[in-house]
Amino acid sequence: MRRRMRGTAVAAIALTSLMVVSACAKDSGGGTTPAASGSGCEFSAPPTAPATSSTSAATDKKVDGSALKIGLAYDIGGRGDASFNDLAAAGFDKAIKDMGVKKENTRELSAAPNEDESAKQTRLRQLASEGFNPIVGVGFAYTESLKVVAPEFPNVQFGLVDSAVDGVANVTPLVFAEQEGAFLAGVVAAYQSKKCHVGFVGGVDIPLIQKFEAGYVQGARTAAPKVSVDKKYITPAGDFTGFQDPPKGQEAAKGLIDKGADVVYPAAGASGIGVFAAVKEAGVLAIGCDADQYNQPALAPNRDVIVASSLKRVDVAVYDFFHAAAANDLASLPKIFDLKSNGMGYATSGGKIDAKLQGILEGYKAQIIEGKIKVAAAV
Numbered sequence: 001m002r003r004r005m006r007g008t009a010v011a012a013i014a015l016t017s018l019m020v021v022s023a024c025a026k027d028s029g030g031g032t033t034p035a036a037s038g039s040g041c042e043f044s045a046p047p048t049a050p051a052t053s054s055t056s057a058a059t060d061k062k063v064d065g066s067a068l069k070i071g072l073a074y075d076i077g078g079r080g081d082a083s084f085n086d087l088a089a090a091g092f093d094k095a096i097k098d099m100g101v102k103k104e105n106t107r108e109l110s111a112a113p114n115e116d117e118s119a120k121q122t123r124l125r126q127l128a129s130e131g132f133n134p135i136v137g138v139g140f141a142y143t144e145s146l147k148v149v150a151p152e153f154p155n156v157q158f159g160l161v162d163s164a165v166d167g168v169a170n171v172t173p174l175v176f177a178e179q180e181g182a183f184l185a186g187v188v189a190a191y192q193s194k195k196c197h198v199g200f201v202g203g204v205d206i207p208l209i210q211k212f213e214a215g216y217v218q219g220a221r222t223a224a225p226k227v228s229v230d231k232k233y234i235t236p237a238g239d240f241t242g243f244q245d246p247p248k249g250q251e252a253a254k255g256l257i258d259k260g261a262d263v264v265y266p267a268a269g270a271s272g273i274g275v276f277a278a279v280k281e282a283g284v285l286a287i288g289c290d291a292d293q294y295n296q297p298a299l300a301p302n303r304d305v306i307v308a309s310s311l312k313r314v315d316v317a318v319y320d321f322f323h324a325a326a327a328n329d330l331a332s333l334p335k336i337f338d339l340k341s342n343g344m345g346y347a348t349s350g351g352k353i354d355a356k357l358q359g360i361l362e363g364y365k366a367q368i369i370e371g372k373i374k375v376a377a378a379v
Contacts, residue, residue: 040196041224047363063326065099070322071107071132073123075139077244078110081270082296083289084314088138088161091318098319099326107132111141113241120145128153134325136161136174136318140208141240146171157330159321161314162208172330174317177338178208179215179375180368181310182267184346184361185287186219188308189263190227191357192285197228199261201252201275203242203268205233207378212267212289212310214379219364222373230256234271242271249274257282265289265310276302290314294349307352311345313337340369 072092077085089108096106107130109123120137124145127135133156137146140163150158150168157170164173189198200216202209213231220227232252235242242248249271253264262284266272272289279286280302288309293299299306317337324330337343346361367373 040194041190041227043190043224044222046223046360047367049359049362050366061327063099063323065095065101065322065326068099068101068134068326069105069107069130069132070095070101071109071127071135072318073120073127073135073137073142074108074110075141075243075269076111076113076115076240077270079108080298081244082293082298083269083272083291084312085138085269086296087291087312087314088136088318091315091320092136092322094315094319095322099323113244114239117144121149124149124158125152128156133157134159134322136321138314138318139163157325159318159325161317172321172325172333174314174321174333175336176312176314176317177336177344177375177377178211178267178312179218179377180339181312181344181346182212182215182265182289183219183222183368183373183375184364185265185289185308185310186216186221187223187361187364188287188346188353188357189216189265190220190224191360192307193227193261193263195260195262196224196226197230197260197262199253199256199259199264200229200231201249201256201264201266201268201272202231202233203249203266203271204235204237204240206237209233209267210379211377212265214376216265217379218376222364223360228260230259230261232256234268243269245271246274246277250278253278254282257284263287263307273298276305279305288347292347292349294347303350306350307348309347309349311347313343313345316343339365 074085079089120142136159138161143163146158146165150171154170159172159174161174165171198220200213217229220229232255234248234252249268253275256264264279265287266275267289276286276299285307286305288306290312293309294303294306324333334341
């Protein structure tokens with residue numbers, strides 16, 4: 001789960017970088033800040049919010065994509081997961097609209113849980129052999145397949161979300177600093193917790209999801225050094241059903257809540273739907289992941305428990321890849337989509353975060369961008 005970011009994409013895609021936050025602390029002038037009424041944590045002295053945003057954006061020229069055929073190969077879950085794949089779909093849709101791509105010149109193909117590697121190769125070959133170019137593989141699961149398929153189609157440009165294929169010139173990595181967005185989620189969790197006890201649900205126990213865990217733990221403990229953080233992974237490495245099993249997500253979240261966590265953060269794809277259901281049933285709080293999940297239609301029944309979301313702008317990366325490929329300017333893409341490039345961020349839809357915590361979040365965000373805080377990618 002980055003060079004210069006395309007400002008048009010950032011501004012136009014619906015998942016904007018709104019501010020996140022919660023009721024909180026009163027400055028005591030010392031090394032820690034006493035918790036606000038209702039909170040169970042003692043907080044570190046928070047950083048000061050910058051006077052202006054520390055990110056920048058450039059304006060792109062319009063690109064004519066009317067002659068293009070563009071393809072998208074989803075990870076498991078596809079459209080409708082209210083998370084990772086839906087973001088890719090949003091970037092795909094925006095590219096079609098903005099570049100004038102004809103609907104008949106677009107194709108989306110989905111994956112099945114724990115499918116054989118040959119199925120992924122077949123999917124990519126189908127798109128390339130039918131003349132789709134450029135093509136995006138959504139998720140690291142396409143890494144091994146692209147090692148085989150991309151060299152077979154040297155004139156086709158492939159984008160690969162969350163991974164890279166070394167030595168294959170026609171595969172562009174679209175990778176993210178997931179730990180940076182998760183750090184801000186951890187700050188929110190600490191300030192929102194009444195028990196100073198928060199939880200993390202990972203979909204599958206793999207390095208990509210461990211980056212979310214690492215950032216979340218570091219953010220929570222930077223804000224509140226004594227906060228308790230519990231974790232639960234739905235499935236072990238190799239079993240990718242953990243990204244598409246809401247009942248198991250609900251069970252995992254319930255286990256954390258039973259242990260005392262009163263704010264839960266899932267990095268679990270469609271399984272997060274079950275996490276939010278468990279949170280709603282228990283009367284505690286949650287933080288969304290990847291998308292602004294408060295505004296996801298699939299989560300409408302439980303959205304009132306979502307106080308904020310960390311944003312992984314897969315939509316922006318997918319859009320920017322198609323735009324850059326159409327303009328024959330792939331070198332302009334950022335090497336990593338992070339807070340500085342607006343490739344990561346946070347949202348506070350729902351109005352539950354106050355201006356004071358929002359300022360604290362902006363302060364931490366600025367320190368990460370400036371390099372004063374280094375967010376680890378592993379616990």
